[in-house]
Amino acid sequence: MAPPRSPSVVVSRVIDGPVTPKVEQDTLLGRGWKPARDASGSPAGVVGAVLRFEGIVRRGERSEAHGGEERDLLALDYQTYDPMAERELHSLAGKIADQHGLSSLVTLHSRGRVAVGEVSFVLIVESPHRAEALAAMSQFIDRLKQDVPIWKKPVWR
Numbered sequence: 001m002a003p004p005r006s007p008s009v010v011v012s013r014v015i016d017g018p019v020t021p022k023v024e025q026d027t028l029l030g031r032g033w034k035p036a037r038d039a040s041g042s043p044a045g046v047v048g049a050v051l052r053f054e055g056i057v058r059r060g061e062r063s064e065a066h067g068g069e070e071r072d073l074l075a076l077d078y079q080t081y082d083p084m085a086e087r088e089l090h091s092l093a094g095k096i097a098d099q100h101g102l103s104s105l106v107t108l109h110s111r112g113r114v115a116v117g118e119v120s121f122v123l124i125v126e127s128p129h130r131a132e133a134l135a136a137m138s139q140f141i142d143r144l145k146q147d148v149p150i151w152k153k154p155v156w157r
Contacts, residue, residue, distance in 0.1 A: 008097035009033060009104035012090040014080055014150070018118035019054075019108050033106060036126045047103050047126045049133040053141070055121030057114050061154045072157035075115040081149035085111075088148045092140065100136035102127045107140070109150055120152075 011031045015023055028034075036047035060070040080086075089107060097105040106124040114120040123140060127133035144150075 049130040053123040075155040100132040
């Protein structure tokens with residue numbers, strides 16, 4: 001008989017501005033989350049896959065007002081419906097983590113202005129197996145765009 005699975009660790013936050021390494025570190029350490037690898041880079045035990053996705057603001061965005069043509073951006077302004085956005089983000093993260101048997105799921109999403117080249121979204125998935133991690137990552141991103149009240153507004157060049 002297999003030992004009982006530990007509950008997933010879920011961290012989800014909406015933060016002001018871009019997700020920089022310092023903001024990420026401060027936010028995650030403040031929530032008690034540590035990556036599955038120790039300082040030497042060795043896996044901590046049951047985690048067999050660690051995936052990281054970063055959403056980076058692209059230079060171009062399609063403009064409906066210009067017939068779907070791609071236009072140059074300066075930034076994206078992310079607007080949220082607070083406090084529902086963070087609550088929905090956390091709920092979605094928990095559901096996906098449980099559904100796929102993840103060790104942890106961490107997500108940080110920006111609110112406010114994020115310039116071209118900056119990170120607006122980070123998703124880290126840790127799982128005992130690769131297949132579950134890949135499926136969870138894809139499903140989470142699709143559901144985030146559909147279900148979480150976060151909207152982006154282009155700031156044109």
